[in-house]
Amino acid sequence: MNKQKIFMNMEDEPITTLPRKLLIMGCESHGYDIAEALENALWNVRHARNQQEASSIIENDGRSLTAIAIINNTDSRQLEDLQGLIDMHPEIALLAVVDPSSLQVERVRRLIHQYFFAFLTLPLDPIKAQHLLEAAWEMTLLSSPSPNPFRDEDLGMVGSSPVMQSLYRSIYRIAKVDAPVLVTGESGTGKELIARAIHDQSPRRNGPFNAINCGALPPGLIQSELFGHEKGAFTGAGQRKFGIIESTSGGTLFLDEIGDLPLDMQVSLLRFLENNHVFRLGSLKEVKVDVRVLAATHVNLEAAIEHGTFREDLYHRLNVLQLTPPPLRERREDIEEIANFFFKKYRTEKATKVKGFNQESLLLMRQHSWPGNIRELINRVRRAMVMCDQRLIRPEDLGLERRQSPSRGQVTLEQARDLAEQSAIRASLARNKYQVQHSACELDVSRATLYRLIEKHGIDRPLGKDPQIARGTTP
Numbered sequence: 001m002n003k004q005k006i007f008m009n010m011e012d013e014p015i016t017t018l019p020r021k022l023l024i025m026g027c028e029s030h031g032y033d034i035a036e037a038l039e040n041a042l043w044n045v046r047h048a049r050n051q052q053e054a055s056s057i058i059e060n061d062g063r064s065l066t067a068i069a070i071i072n073n074t075d076s077r078q079l080e081d082l083q084g085l086i087d088m089h090p091e092i093a094l095l096a097v098v099d100p101s102s103l104q105v106e107r108v109r110r111l112i113h114q115y116f117f118a119f120l121t122l123p124l125d126p127i128k129a130q131h132l133l134e135a136a137w138e139m140t141l142l143s144s145p146s147p148n149p150f151r152d153e154d155l156g157m158v159g160s161s162p163v164m165q166s167l168y169r170s171i172y173r174i175a176k177v178d179a180p181v182l183v184t185g186e187s188g189t190g191k192e193l194i195a196r197a198i199h200d201q202s203p204r205r206n207g208p209f210n211a212i213n214c215g216a217l218p219p220g221l222i223q224s225e226l227f228g229h230e231k232g233a234f235t236g237a238g239q240r241k242f243g244i245i246e247s248t249s250g251g252t253l254f255l256d257e258i259g260d261l262p263l264d265m266q267v268s269l270l271r272f273l274e275n276n277h278v279f280r281l282g283s284l285k286e287v288k289v290d291v292r293v294l295a296a297t298h299v300n301l302e303a304a305i306e307h308g309t310f311r312e313d314l315y316h317r318l319n320v321l322q323l324t325p326p327p328l329r330e331r332r333e334d335i336e337e338i339a340n341f342f343f344k345k346y347r348t349e350k351a352t353k354v355k356g357f358n359q360e361s362l363l364l365m366r367q368h369s370w371p372g373n374i375r376e377l378i379n380r381v382r383r384a385m386v387m388c389d390q391r392l393i394r395p396e397d398l399g400l401e402r403r404q405s406p407s408r409g410q411v412t413l414e415q416a417r418d419l420a421e422q423s424a425i426r427a428s429l430a431r432n433k434y435q436v437q438h439s440a441c442e443l444d445v446s447r448a449t450l451y452r453l454i455e456k457h458g459i460d461r462p463l464g465k466d467p468q469i470a471r472g473t474t475p
Helices: 030-037 051-061 076-088 100-104 106-115 126-140 162-175 191-200 219-227 263-275 301-306 312-318 332-349 359-367 373-387 413-431 436-443 447-456
Strands: 020-025 043-048 065-071 093-098 118-121 181-184 209-213 252-256 277-279 286-288 292-297 321-323
Touching: 020 051, 020 126, 043 051, 051 065, 051 076, 051 162, 065 076, 065 106, 065 126, 076 106, 076 162, 093 100, 093 106, 093 126, 100 106, 100 118, 118 126, 162 191, 162 321, 162 413, 181 191, 191 209, 191 252, 191 292, 219 263, 263 277, 263 312, 301 312, 332 359, 332 373, 332 413, 359 413, 413 436, 413 447, 436 447
Parallel strands: 020 043, 020 065, 065 093, 093 118, 181 292, 181 321, 209 252, 252 292
Antiparallel strands: 277 286
């Protein structure tokens, strides 16, 4: 048998002629030093300051892309962004560039060990960096191309803002496991939609999905509705009835407004969650049931536990995994998309000449606080479609008041710019949890400029947020 050739001669051809694409993530100047060191190599270098920019580049460039992450162990948000990017794009080969001191941090070491192809320490050895990059790039060629799975149309939800993209990622990850899920959040944020999306993306998708509102059932019927009863179990029980839990076997049960469940029923539900068996009312025999339980509530269950209206042991059984959809005021960039979606959905209800929304309506919708969230938006849009007698829906059709009433009902260019600027700043602050430094980086302005704009537009900080964001406060 002929011996295999182990070493390549200098004149041998490379294994492929695909372009080498490199993504460098991080705001630090080290990224530009790396790009300069690779200037004469066959690399197409792109830079990203945050997870959103990196994800966009990955989705557009697709296959044969390698990524360098410049890790700063003092920036916890960067580590969270990296984890989110890894979850969303596991096919990308990652190299870490770290200061030697960062390797002493347990979280950084664990992240690199679990997800990174290799790491480089500062100051960089250019030859070692080139060799590792070449090896990582060749590893990416082995991965099969796969489209980005996180699509709102697959989940029956609307919105493409960063907070919603994060929610979509969580839904896909949670759908793969079979643990209970607690969906919390304000009324009207789409908690049942989330439960349905988890079911539709799970291995149980071919089984039944049953939803029950715990606050809408008469107290005397909850036991029978959930667990069923035998013939003769009580007056009027003329035949055996399977409860909704037993009828959901092989599928997903969604318990909406779980905080309204009476205490005696909480005991029965807890027993079912512990052993997956149910007792029909009037029966002496347990029935084994294979059901995944999702629950939702708009009330604070931890406060309910303190007041003695909700069992702490049931809370921990239900709260294995948790999702919290954002209120509409924290995803203002999605409002126009959502409004247009429901406009198209309901325009067939009646013959109408209405074609959409005028610019002032869109601006005022982004300014409105939306205490009723998506449900309120749907109601206002449907009402406006009926009340509007012109081609485009106006603020008065939506029942929204103009904050600055311009002459002849029109918005000047300067006012439109101010409203758009204010909306962008509010959305960025909400996404970055009111951390001015991160928002300034995202908006590509200095911190001093952002503070000036916050003061100009009178943006008050929510309770408990960055104390420097207050009207009249300067850096």
